[in-house]
Amino acid sequence: MQLPGRHLLGIEGLHPAIISNLLDLAESYALLNRSGKTRRDVLRGRTLINLFFEDSTRTRTSFELAGKRLGADVINMSVSTSSVSKGETLLDTAATLNAMNCDLLVVRHKSSGAPALLAQKVDAAVINAGDGMHEHPTQALLDALTIRRHKGRLEGLTIAICGDIAHSRVARSNILLLTTMGCIVRLVGPPVLIPTGIEQFGVTIHHTMETGLRGADIVMALRLQTERMNGTGPGGGLIPSAREFFTFYGLDSDKLALAKPDALVMHPGPMNRGVEIASQLADDPTRSVIREQVEMGVAVRMAVLDVLSRTANRNV
Numbered sequence: 001m002q003l004p005g006r007h008l009l010g011i012e013g014l015h016p017a018i019i020s021n022l023l024d025l026a027e028s029y030a031l032l033n034r035s036g037k038t039r040r041d042v043l044r045g046r047t048l049i050n051l052f053f054e055d056s057t058r059t060r061t062s063f064e065l066a067g068k069r070l071g072a073d074v075i076n077m078s079v080s081t082s083s084v085s086k087g088e089t090l091l092d093t094a095a096t097l098n099a100m101n102c103d104l105l106v107v108r109h110k111s112s113g114a115p116a117l118l119a120q121k122v123d124a125a126v127i128n129a130g131d132g133m134h135e136h137p138t139q140a141l142l143d144a145l146t147i148r149r150h151k152g153r154l155e156g157l158t159i160a161i162c163g164d165i166a167h168s169r170v171a172r173s174n175i176l177l178l179t180t181m182g183c184i185v186r187l188v189g190p191p192v193l194i195p196t197g198i199e200q201f202g203v204t205i206h207h208t209m210e211t212g213l214r215g216a217d218i219v220m221a222l223r224l225q226t227e228r229m230n231g232t233g234p235g236g237g238l239i240p241s242a243r244e245f246f247t248f249y250g251l252d253s254d255k256l257a258l259a260k261p262d263a264l265v266m267h268p269g270p271m272n273r274g275v276e277i278a279s280q281l282a283d284d285p286t287r288s289v290i291r292e293q294v295e296m297g298v299a300v301r302m303a304v305l306d307v308l309s310r311t312a313n314r315n316v
């Protein structure tokens with residue numbers, strides 16, 4: 001199996017068969033992880049650098065774990081204590097790491113397109129770990145794997161993605177992946193948090209949870225991405241208050257009752273409990289698969305590293 005290029009910059013452009021194959025490989029890594037076995041030969045002699053210009057818990061840790069489980073040498077660059085603080089640019093930083101013969105460069109940046117820019121300048125395979133409001137491809141893959149494990153398929157399922165769609169790269173990557181795989185995707189939120197023209201991606205818009213959640217198989221809650229909003233006040237000035245947002249758009253068991261009886265609750269994390277999701281529901285093991293999403297994150301990143309290492313320039 002090969003990706004269209006030697007990088008993973010987004011879901012855009014990935015053929016359904018490639019997505020299915022990646023999920024199959026990730027599934028095999030999920031089983032291996034559960035059995036406690038590792039395959040340290042896959043990335044032996046390879047170097048992976050995590051270059052995170054934005055905060056992360058899940059993505060950075062799981063790429064580190066994935067790299068180590070496959071036998072790579074893994075370096076986590078701490079951007080705040082790097083020479084970036086002395087004014088070194090993104091490109092110079094990347095060129096410096098490239099000169100150290102890094103094979104896989106995992107990049108998170110606040111600017112959309114930053115990983116794509118780096119991909120043109122370095123020999124390493126670049127993996128987008130989240131760029132601004134653009135894409136977060138491994139998140140969409142791990143979400144799809146989690147859904148597929150529970151529902152046995154993706155095609156024909158109805159997925160309601162709720163909350164701050166406008167500022168979310170998770171929403172964008174999920175919209176691309178889920179529509180590509182034949183899902184029915186509904187976006188649910190107040191007009192200020194839904195980008196205009198998004199219907200052209202093959203989704204439907206709902207401004208109430210009542211219509212958005214009715215009969216859904218999956219309900220995915222998203223955090224208000226206040227770090228990407230300009231105003232001050234609750235929700236970057238876009239919502240009257242967190243309490244009001246929760247009343248209308250917060251996912252709780254009453255609203256979930258509108259969905260199918262076996263509908264699953266998802267959230268990419270980090271959660272703001274009591275804002276976009278009720279704490280009790282997030283922790284309800286009969287409905288919430290949030291922890292499994294984190295577990296699948298390691299498996300999906302192992303699959304992505306494995307596949308990219310087959311085409312990556314061998315620097316060592």
Ligand code: ASP
Binds near residue numbers: 130169225269
């Ligand atoms: N962790 C995800 C991201 O980095 C979602 C979020 O932060 O709310 O996009």
Ligand code: CP
Binds near residue numbers: 058130
């Ligand atoms: N879901 C996600 O990307 O989490 P982090 O921001 O903690 O990496």
